[in-house]
Amino acid sequence: MKVEFFSFLIAIVMLVGVSCQKRTADQTTLANPDVMHTSVRKLTDVMVHDIFSPPVASRVYAYSTIAAYEALLPGYPNYQSLAGQLKNLKDIPKPTPGQEYCYPLASLRAFLTVGRTLTFSGDKIDEFEPLVYQKYKDAGLDEEVYDRSMAYGEAIGKKILEWANQDGYREIRGHRYTVVTTEPGKWQPTPPAYMDAIEPYWYKIRPFALDSCSQFKPAVPSKFDVSKGSDFYKETMQVYDAGKNLTTEQKTIASFWDCNPFVMHNTGHVMYATKKISPGGHWINIAAVASKKANADFMKSVETYALVSIAVADGFISCWDEKYRSGRIRPETVINTYIDKDWVPLLQTPPFPEYPSGHSVISTAAAVTLTSLFGENFAYTDSTEVVFGLLPRKFTSFHQAAEEASISRLYGGIHYMPAITNGQTEGRLVGELVVSKIKTRKADTKAEQVAVAK
Template identity: 35%
Template sequence: MKKRYLIVFLLLLQWTVITTESLALPPAKPDGKLLSDWIALHLKLIRKTKGLSQGQLNRQFAYSSVAFYEAVAAGDGRYVSLKNQLQDLENIPAAPTEKKTCRVASGNAAIASTLRNFYADNPSSTNRIDSLENYYLSVFAKDGFTKDQIKTGADFGVSIATAVLEWAKRDGAAKTYPPYEVPKGDGLWEPTPPGFTAPAAPYASQNRTCIKNSGSNTLPVPPISFAATPASDFYNMVQEVYQASLALTEDQKSMALFWDDFPDGRYYGASGHWASILRQIIDSEKLSLVKASEAYAQMTTTLLDAFNACWKAKYTYNVLRPITYVHRYMNHPEWQSLITTPAHPEYPAAHASVSMAAAKALTYTLGSNIKFTDHSYDDLGFRPRSFRNFEEAGKEAGLSRFYGGIHYRPSIEAGYLLGAKTAENIKSQIHFTEERSK
């Protein structure tokens, strides 16, 4: 009897041992957990990698999501390729014709290959990628797929990743530009404390967008005209930021810190935060694998293009940051914003732009009635924040920059409009199913 109990105990123990990144064995039916686990790993890689910029992260998420979608959608007759829909994406391999190909192995290999490319210089990261990929290969085998079926699926995923990465190389991000000369003059942006860092990504708007003309009609109206005199519109706009910073409630502080999102080893970046939100939705709503991949590709390509449009606007208007104005024109040299001012012009607000773009994209794909609680930074000690829908979260992300002391309200409102217009432009040009194209 004791021996029988021991055997049962050992079997249970073997079942509960998790081989990679605290994963649980998924069912044979292809659900969204495969993508959820890959997003979770990507977020871990971000924290383990120094020096990543928001622009780099936007590209990583967009290109890995496109590769994953193409690999997964090829096995589903309801979905169509993004070939010739995304700008210059012309060479996507045809799917295997074998009926019993392991299609989920295609998605697994595609996203593993793209991430391995992005983190090729970090052996620790590539080891993690290899581990998760191999873990799922063992899952597919346990689900009953043969070695040949898995290999055929995985080979197709690698070919998809190769094509997408070749497409990524042509987006202009690697192009070398002459040193950027910061414009001089009253009211224009200049490097800010504490680091007085050179302007970030001044040529980002020159990069190819995922969707042609996605930035059309997104340039916001000109900002409030600069003035240093008290009672002027510009002075009052800055005064609002300054006065709010002196009387922040605990919730306002929490909001600003929760959405800080600077990729410094703790936060995931803005695109990573939204990927984390989608991951939670995939799990809570039990999305199918292909639906999850659609939402991921729609969101990340929209986010990348909104970043492009926002950066064009920033370096068109070159508006100075609150900290510069408060120090120089309001005579409060000791004042500091709650969160560190990023190294780029103020107008429009970037987090408002990309967050509203992401929120709109998710709304278009998943609907406007999904309530959720965001646990992205539970491990940092932040209390989770709850929202009635994606757009409410997008608005809070933008507003957090006001309480953080780094943006004026009109810039946040301009960001909301820019993000929403970008998402609308993309929705009108891209379709994932034949039904949406009609």
């Protein structure tokens, strides 16, 4: 009996001891990048709801993903800070030595802190955040580590917001672009809404990696001349003829890459709008697709988002600088005035000058950046537009996708070919600068990045 009693007592003591131990956190859950992919998608959805213009959306992506990167960085010793590499970014808060942190949680906190502040519908992120953080509590993260990680992520987010507040964005709010010239060849508002041109002073925004907005100024476009035989007339007729003879595949391509955040519709006396993802948002989603296919870990996924966002943001700054210097007239205006008053492009003409093609610039810049991370022949299926009722498309490389995105603007009837080809050159230079100048890995080279991706 004594032996049985003591055996029973020992069992009780062991059971109590186990129940009093802290539950070990599920490390797989803590470092799962899917929660970051979901958070980026949420930010995209909020920006679609808020109808952010393409340049403004690119700014939000850039600051949010940079914050995520910097907050995650201390947990990955082979990576290095973007401070000192991006314009005026310095003095990033550091974690307290000797203290334990959950850096993926800090990264999410930083990302959502910045995203909430830079968008209008912050309440939608407020509703989303608790669901994200609950995953870490459910995974068994120690309460003190949880609180410390949240505080660190918020500190990073506030630092990035301070930096963002100095980029000139506030100073250019509310400035309208008023057409004050009747000079032939200059941009005029286009149907159906005849909106003012958006973001005419975007060139004043501080770049991220570029030395200046005009660092990669494209070639001067053809002289405006509607006489038959002129270069400009030939370029215009190319748009006109393409629009009248589109194949089913060309129409599909144009629609897939439309990415117009605000499309106006007229039905009788009623006018309404539909919302879609921005061009930059489309490439951010491609970054997510690539990261998931490559089974990229949390750090590689955040690195990808940050670098692609920087390339896209600087691409828009570079592109918009030339748009308002050239003030190029859109094909729709020229064709309706001089060739065919009833001609309508397949896609609705965006409300800003024509040259160069923003899709060509930012798609090429993003493709160069993604190629540096995942390799030349990275095949994938792009399902970005499925939520907007379009079928997914397959690509053998990021460059193939960028080529298709670029030529889609000719099929859509909204760009002349020089805006596309020269825009691709400009985008390639922007992308190559980001890849060569911004080093995320210690002792990093482009070859090493691709090797890591493989």
